[in-house]
Amino acid sequence: MTSDCSHDGPTRRDCVKYGSAVLGGGLLAGCLEDGDAPASGTTGTALATTTGTTAEDDSYTARMAPAGGVEFDAVPEDVFTILNHHTDMVLALGRGDAVNAMHAPGYIESLYSKFLARLDGVSIDWTGLYSSWPPTKERLYELDSDVHLADPAKVATAEGWDADDIAEVAENVGPWFGNTLSGSHQEPPGDWADEYEYYDLWEIFARVAEVFQETERYEALAAVRQSMLATVESNRPPESERPSAAQVLFSTSDDGMWGYKLNHPGYYAAHTRPLGAEDALADAVGEGYGDDGRNITLDYELLLEADPDVLLVLGPMSAYHDIAEIRSRLESHAVASQLTAVQEGRVYTQGARRQGPILNLFQTEMAAKQLYPEQFGEWPGYVDGEPYPEIPAEEQLFDRQRVADVIAGEP
Known part of the structure; x- marks a missing residue:
C-alpha cells in the first residue's frame, strides 16, 4: 500500500454508495432538500426512506446532513465509528459486534460496561479496536468498512x-x-x-x-424515552423550587x-435540558469560553462565584476518574470547600456528554434523581468501579x- 493512498482504479464497493449526495470541486456536497429535516425536538417519528423494494432492486436511501x-x-x-454517540446507536440497534473502531475504546468500554450491567443479556467487547481519532486513510482502507458512521465535516478538520x-x-x-x-x-x-x-440526539x-x-x-x-420524559x-x-446546578469535568x-x-442546545445536554434545572454556569465566562458553550475553563474561584446547589461530575463511571477522590479534594480545598454543593453533600457522578440513546436513558434518570430526589426517589450513590447502582423497580424511570x-431484537 502506497503512503499517499491514491488507490487508483475502479470503485471497490458497489453495494453501498452515495445517492443524492454529489461530488463537486472535491467536496462531498449533498445537503438535505427542503423538508428532509424533522421539526426541532421531534422524536419517535419514523424517517425511513426506501427506494426500490423489488427483488431486482432492494436499495434504500438514508438521509442526514452533512x-x-x-x-x-x-x-x-x-x-467504523469515532465518537461514542454513534457507537451507542449501533449498539442500541443490536449491532455492537459490528463496530470495528471508535475513539478511546478502553475509556468507552469502561464507561458503558457500568450501564450495560443493568440490561440483562446486553454486553460488549471492544478490546483492541482501532482508536479512530484522528483517523488515518491507510487504516480506513485496511478496515474496509461498509459505512463510516462519522461526521465528514468533523473528519475534514483532522x-x-x-x-x-x-x-x-x-x-x-x-x-x-x-x-x-x-x-453543541x-x-x-x-x-x-x-x-x-x-439535529437533536434522537433525530x-x-x-x-x-x-x-x-x-x-x-x-x-x-417510546421508552418519551414515557420517561x-x-x-x-x-x-x-421552577421556583428547582436547585441550581453545574456540570463539570475535572x-x-x-x-x-x-x-x-x-440547558444549551445540542445533544451534549440531552440528559439535563429536559430537567429544566437552573444552570449555575449560564452566565459564566472563563478563559477559553466560547459562545457555543462547549468549553468553559473554570477555576475554584469562578465555580464558587457560581456556587451551585448541585455539582454533576462527568467521568467517574469510567476507569479514569474517581468520585471519592474528587469529593475529598473538594472538601479539603480552601475555596472549593465553601461550595454549597460540597457542604450539603450534593456532588454526584455523571457519565459523559457524548451520549447515544442508551447512555441518554440512564443519565436522564440519574440526573433527575440527583436534582429532584423528593419527586423521583433518592439517588443511591455510585461506588467507584461498581456498576450503575441498583434502583428499586418502583423508582426506575424507564x-x-x-x-x-429491544436491543436483543424483540421490539
Missing part, C-alpha cells in the same frame, strides 16, 4: 485530511454518514457550512436507524476543570427489561 442522501444496496455489516480525501474514502471504501457538530451546535468548517443541519438516532433498516427498534426505544415533565418541581492531571451548560429486549 452527507445528504446515501444509497445502500445492503445493510452494512462492518461499521490533520492530513481534506475534501478530496473524504470523497476518495467514500468512493473507494464506504460512505460517510454521521453528525457530530450537533453536540458547533460551527462547521467553512466548506461545509452550506450542507450542515443541526440523529432515527436517521442512523434508517441505515440499518431498524426503524422499528428505534421507535421502540424512542412525560414522567419528568409531570413531576418535576416548579482534569486527571491537575486542578484544572471545565464547565458545560445544562423499563430496563424493555430496553434489553
